[in-house]
Amino acid sequence: MGVRRNDNASPDPNRSETAMPYDLDEFIADCRSTLKQDPGPAGREKIRLRLEQLLKQPAFLAAHCSDETPAGLHVLHDDKELGFQILAHINEKARMSPPHDHGASWAIYGQAASYTDMIEWERTDNGGDKAELKKIKSYRLNPGQAGIYQDGAIHSIDYPDKSRFVRVTGTNLDKITRSMFDLKTGKMAQMTPQRAT
Numbered sequence: 001m002g003v004r005r006n007d008n009a010s011p012d013p014n015r016s017e018t019a020m021p022y023d024l025d026e027f028i029a030d031c032r033s034t035l036k037q038d039p040g041p042a043g044r045e046k047i048r049l050r051l052e053q054l055l056k057q058p059a060f061l062a063a064h065c066s067d068e069t070p071a072g073l074h075v076l077h078d079d080k081e082l083g084f085q086i087l088a089h090i091n092e093k094a095r096m097s098p099p100h101d102h103g104a105s106w107a108i109y110g111q112a113a114s115y116t117d118m119i120e121w122e123r124t125d126n127g128g129d130k131a132e133l134k135k136i137k138s139y140r141l142n143p144g145q146a147g148i149y150q151d152g153a154i155h156s157i158d159y160p161d162k163s164r165f166v167r168v169t170g171t172n173l174d175k176i177t178r179s180m181f182d183l184k185t186g187k188m189a190q191m192t193p194q195r196a197t
């Protein structure tokens with residue numbers, strides 16, 4: 001006779017008892033229904049909060065953002081109808097991006113592991129070829145926290161080795177024109193696909 005399983009055993013210590021269960025499929029469904037109802041800033045804010053909930057789920061993190069997840073960019077969802085994307089950025093090496101925008105799209109960055117330091121910038125010139133940027137806000141996104149960058153917003157990111165985050169973008173950024181800025185010279189350049197995120 002084998003040992004009988006005790007159904008009254010203590011709960012799995014790795015299981016979170018506080019975060020309400022939530023998974024990627026539910027998040028996708030919430031993004032779809034929210035954006036259909038309100039594609040503007042208020043709808044995006046609801047998505048930001050839902051992304052924070054998703055990033056607190058051990059099962060989601062284990063499946064898509066763990067130490068075993070291969071490094072690189074993983075497309076978790078590409079919405080054929082509404083155009084938004086959900087991307088897991090599994091970074092191996094530290095990186096500091098130049099200030100950049102997301103073109104006519106918005107973007108939400110949610111931290112899965114380690115951290116990302118964010119700086120938000122604003123242009124103080126009249127929109128000529130040589131940009132002048134002023135720092136307006138800087139903060140750190142820690143695991144479970146998400147930040148939102150509305151259409152045309154300029155930010156830069158700085159993260160250490162093995163930082164992992166999930167990004168939701170209003171559209172596939174590879175298909176739109178985006179700008180990045182050289183802080184020293186003010187020179188603007190077009191971004192190549194998925195560069196600087």
Ligand SMILES: [Fe+2]
Pocket residue numbers: 100101102107155196197
């Ligand atoms: Fe970005």
